[in-house]
Amino acid sequence: MRLLVLFLGLFVFNLSVAQTDADPAVWSHEVNKISDTEYELVFKGKIMDGWHVYSQYTAEGGSLPSEFTFEKAGEDYELVGKTTESETIVEYSDIFEVDETFFKKEAIFTQKIKLLNPEVRQISVNLFYQICKEVCIPKDYLFEISLDGSGFVAENKSLDERSVALGESLKVDLKNKELLNQGGISSQEGTANLWMIIGLGFLGGLIALLTPCVFPMIPLTVSFFTKRTQNKSKGIRDALLYGFFIVLIYFLLSLPFHLFNSVDSQILNTIATNVWLNVFFFVIFVFFAFSFFGYYELTLPSSWVNKMDAASSKVGGGLGIFFMALTLAIVSFSCTGPILGGLLGSTTLAEGNVATNLTAGMVGFGLALALPFALFAMFPAWLNSLPKSGGWMTTVKVVLGFLELALAFKFLSNADLVGNWGFLKREIFLGIWIVLFILTTLYLFGVFKFPHDGPKKKHSGARKVTGLVSLVFSVYLILGLFNVTSLKLLSGFPPPSFYSVVETESDCPLGLDCYKDFEEGVAYAQEVNKPILLDFTGWACVNCRKMEENVWSDPNVYALLKEEYVLISLYVDDRKELPQDEKFEFKYDSGRIKSIETVGQKWGTFQTINFNAASQPYYVILSPNMEVLNDAVQYVDVETYEAWLKSGLGKHQLSMNK
Template sequence: MKEIKYFILLFFSVLYVYGQSDDDPVQFTTEVRQISDVEYELKIRAKIYEGWHVYSQYTAEGGSLPSEFTYKKAGEDYELVGETFESETVTEYSDIFEVDETFFKDEAVFTQSIRLLNAEVRQIDVNFFYQVCKEVCIPVDHDFAFVLDGGEKVTTEESIDEHSQALGEALNLELKNKERLRGAGDVSQGETGLWMVFGLGFLGGLIALLTPCVFPMIPLTVSFFTKHSEKRSKGIANALLYGFFIVLIYFLLSLPFHIFDSVDSQVLNTIATNVWLNIVFFLVFVFFAFSFFGYYELTLPSSWANKMDAASTKVGGGIGIFFMAVTLAIVSFSCTGPILGGLLGSTVLEEGDVAMNLSMGMTGFGLALALPFALFALFPAWLNSLPKSGGWMNTVKVVLGFLELALALKFLSNADMVGNWGILKREVFLVIWIALFALLSLYLFGVFRFPHDGPKQKLSVSRKLIGFLSAAFTVYLILGAFQVSNLKLLSGFPPPTFYSVLENESDCPLGLDCYKDFESGLSYAKQVNKPILLDFTGWACVNCRKMEEHVWSESDVYEILKEDYVLISLYVDDRKELPASEQFSYKFDSGRVKNIKTIGQKWGTFQTINFNAASQPYYVLMTPELEILNEAVQYTDKETYKNWLQTGLKRFENRALANIQ
């Protein structure tokens, strides 16, 4: 049961890893005090924002993650004297983990004494891993450098050397006509995109209605409201209120994600680009899939449902109906949880304003669940037309299980591309999908069964129809694997065509010539006197693949890209390490220092400091002299993108003519 609780918290705790912002809820100062010639006292003082808390090193096992210190080169250059001492803590019982948890509020002070083994050591490096929590928990790694300077009490500040300063200054561009960047738009994140996400959530809710956890509750709940009310109008009003509360509950589940907007503007975007988070999502979705296959049941603690049910009976009225809706959400979790996980995964893959998308998706999901309760309360005679519960609902769960596995593979593919492993190339990905949907087809045609399937019966028409659709999709995938079809319907899901087991002339999209380093591309643009298309992209960026496969591939757009522009594609999620000589630390105006060790960190920082943007795709047109030619654009349609390219090209040509005259 405890494993299930960890999965409940997973969606709210894995969203922020390997990054900090200027508005972190924990701010640090450090001190060094000399005790003797070889002994020092290191102190870390953490100021914790109101409402947040940080867990102790000694919080109970089985609860939230404890704080952990790693003293680098301890035992070599120095030895630790005793344990790391903590200031006053608070201990409270956790209903989720069912243990007493120990944590800090407002302030935490950690003190560690050391004894030098090497008298030449002048700096002690310490890594501090901790969880800071409010409505959500954020795991963070923080590095400290304690400078030993003869015993004076100092407060250390992060600083950078001349090498880092030079490389950092090189990242800053002296852009001209920078005001033209304003108005950068992302068509997919406008009203149309949000309604599309809402529609996906609504579709997920409709599917959830067909599962054995939800479907049998519809007539029972509607009958309860219509039969236990003095007037039919009162019963209808209660059922409508019940439906409203269902929508409200699922909307409220999305609110914690909005908190990250105040912590780090790039926090939700890291989900789609972080290798280990993608692997975690892959494992979670596989776990969900096998629960749908019937090998185990995914449930929340029964005590939660019992408490909510008791509260609804005790309180009564509108508040009682609210607790009834909460009870439904808890009881149906074994079926709705994996679907909601799929909704979260799809939202993550869509990128953009993930929190807003998730709110729209969750609202759509809740509305679909609530709709039948309201409709059948208004028209109770319709209850007689509902199909009877039966084995068909298990079939729905198995189909969802296969879809969960297909989605899980996307997260593994993200990790593979971002990590440059080269394991899950496009052809391998498609072969696995072909196997999954071929197995789904065989299951639907009754060739094999799963543990929770009932006695073998004659196949229904609807099951045969879905089986034929699955078989047709399998054939479509086979044609794509053999490059007979371009798989445009799936653009963004399989790896890009240039990420292939076959030898490619170019590792750029669509075989175009491109540069993956800004300075190299800028130098070539100056040489040939062509404008630059700066493409901020990512290996795990779904919308980037859609733009390349739906917009760039169009002949008239492709021709412009190939002949008229120098394409510079910068992958902000590339985890390949930079050569040691090119690694450096970048100091922001706020004083925060960011260590730049990978290609993605370099270009992500480059995008942020020059264009004040963090999302992908993000396109900029400029001259070799760094003059901005047009507003920046993001995910958009073919005509808009083509006109944008042509406008930038015309401005470049007019500028050249003006210089000649």
């Protein structure tokens, strides 16, 4: 039961983790001189709402306590007494069944030291702690403390005057900044988006069930559980545990991506929009596609499979069931690998935290696999109702191969957009997709076949219906290519309409006038005295394109954007290098130093330090004198966005009349 509670806690945490550059706790220190040889060190942590940090003296058997390591203590100086703490909170933990002691909002630790070496002017102190919100994250923080008041620089690196000046120029003196998070609209679509990703993961899992690597595992699973026990109630418990372990394994595969977020809020966006990584994804997906076409098989080393299978047979209890679930994951890799690759790729294109999206998708995928396996393990008689393996599985794999190719070109398009290469324009991209889906249609209707297809025979009704759907979709793409339809169903996947082989008057969405430099846009807004719509966007941002093509295109919204606002669009994934004299290093309040070398790094950092956000799309309404006029919004519907724009415009006009 504890395992289940912990798993659910982890999942809830991943749905709620905040996207900020700062850690949930920001640390600082003070030095109070008592005498020539005695000092008082004060360590302060500001803790974000909803989070807590554990005391040094929290009960054993619960979460890990905070722990200070004073380097060279006993050599250069000695500790005088214990490290004392500010006021703490004590609450009973249902998970660990102990009273836990922790801090909320602020943690203050105080330690007196006495110098043994009078020449010592600087000491290092490491703090290990756990920052918690439903689940705990272990952290380390290094304090470099100067005893003579000269201070310290994180990472032992000083910034030159030019970097300091350019860094300060990124900070905007915003008025009414508290308005940004009051409306709560920005999170309105986040949960819905996560549920959609879980649904897509679930759909991917269902598709994986139909593949030749996974489907035959169902009878083997039933055989395994039938041999394990003749007790019905125990059999049901084992089957449920088996399903849980399948979900857990796929959940665990997503956890490493959360480590990236703890380093830098922009790092996953940087990875997802990296030109060469997108090219790598393109190559990998083409490789996956041809494996689905039957030209070769993807398999993990057979020794892995044998070891896992042997472990599941030899080890009893829950551990044996876990190894059986792991065997399923390994054996089915040749078919699930490409689907999981697609899931990984598509979650990098979705709104919000990439790691959280991936976790949601992996959990959905695991649930889809776990449900039938657990049910058939509980009720073996249901096996008789299953269709027999056959050629229909090959058809599923080939269709998946064409879908993998289509997604591969999306990644190549990302690289082209972010890298400003200009060769995969909107019309060319759509032309490639049209060819792919026409080929899918021809295959489904039996015009040609692949190496692993069996003898030609009469096609099933399901195959013909799928072929008809593919044909309709091909016609839809052709109509979109010639601008007969808007392709709103695909918003975000093809390159934007202004990225065209045909010369356009504007390189801004929908032909609007926009500025791609903040200072230039503000100067123009001050000149014409219009409010600013600050648009944090990205070349590879799917939901940014959806907003532009589905919401901004609405006549009322479009009129407001064109006539009433100064639009400033800042692309946080633009890999264009800054001029040499504009490159610099930026130091965060936490002490971390980041190199700013590209346009996207500059605007991504600008968004983080001024608006405490790192996701796109992200919209803010400002007056020309930098007053926040409304709460920030992200992915919303037409009605909400129009009302939000009108509200900001009304507040601007009201302030003008004062």
